[in-house]
Amino acid sequence: MLRVAEKYSDEALVSEISKGKDINPAIRFLYHDHSSSVSAFIISKGGSSQDAEDIFQEAVVAFINIVQKGKFRREASVRTFLISVAKNIWYNELKKRQNSENRERIFESEKDTVEADISEQIGDREMKKQFRVLLDRLGDPCRKLLLLFYYENHTMKEMLQHLPYENEQVMRNKKYKCLKQLTHLVTQDPLIKTKIK
Structure with missing residues (x-):
């Protein structure tokens, strides 16, 4: 039977994660309450459902690390913060993919040129x-x-x-x-x- 995620206010959530003892209930709450918002953003920007899942996981890990290091300033809500982190991760991922595609295009173009030169000579x-x-x-x-x-x-x-x-x-x-x-x-x-x- 699936466990229902406990409810947390932002303050309680940050407090629970800061303690670092048993943060599984807090993580379940993050997934239950915030994953859909991040997923909607990633998919709206051309990502797949798998991309959305991966990016949200990275955003949660980043959030937990920041909270446990005492660097979460609470200037924004947890939801807003997670979406902001996810945006940055996703845009960086898109840049990597674009660079990879550009490298592949250059590689293919160069291959054609080299092959044409050698073919003519042989x-x-x-x-x-x-x-x-x-x-x-x-x-x-x-x-x-x-x-x-x-x-x-x-x-x-x-x-x-x-x-x-x-x-x-x-x-x-x-x-x-x-x-x-x-x-x-x-x-x-x-x-x-x-x-x-």
């Missing part, structure tokens, strides 16, 4: 032999991956049957890293460097 028959020498210098994982793709013209799906990668995305990322290494070797090779100028 397509030149005169340089294929020299590229094979450079591929050998990359080591087996990269050599095998790039040979399958550029020399044997396998699709990414077909390559998964020959290489130990979990999925196509993991293999694409590995291919990009291999191409970056190959590009570095190309810029140091006098014969190829002369050809691509």
Whole structure:
């Protein structure tokens, strides 16, 4: 049977948490009385119900820490304070997600550029032999991956049957890293460097 959350005034709630002995009833009250307000805010700002739950948990932990350190000034109600903390946490989370998406876009764009450059160069028959020498210098994982793709013209799906990668995305990322290494070797090779100028 679920226990009904005890009722607390803001003053009693802060006092109970400050004591730090058995704060579980106080925490249940926080969830019972305040989680819906925070959830409504997070969801209204594009978050999911799981985001709302996670953010509220973080806000409660922050509130408890502040109270137990004697830093809660009671200038605002507990509800207002929790929502304010949740807002800050959520906006920081959105910034992180946006930065992550931007990094991913840059990564994908750079991958396309590197791959196009290498594809064009390997397509030149005169340089294929020299590229094979450079591929050998990359080591087996990269050599095998790039040979399958550029020399044997396998699709990414077909390559998964020959290489130990979990999925196509993991293999694409590995291919990009291999191409970056190959590009570095190309810029140091006098014969190829002369050809691509």
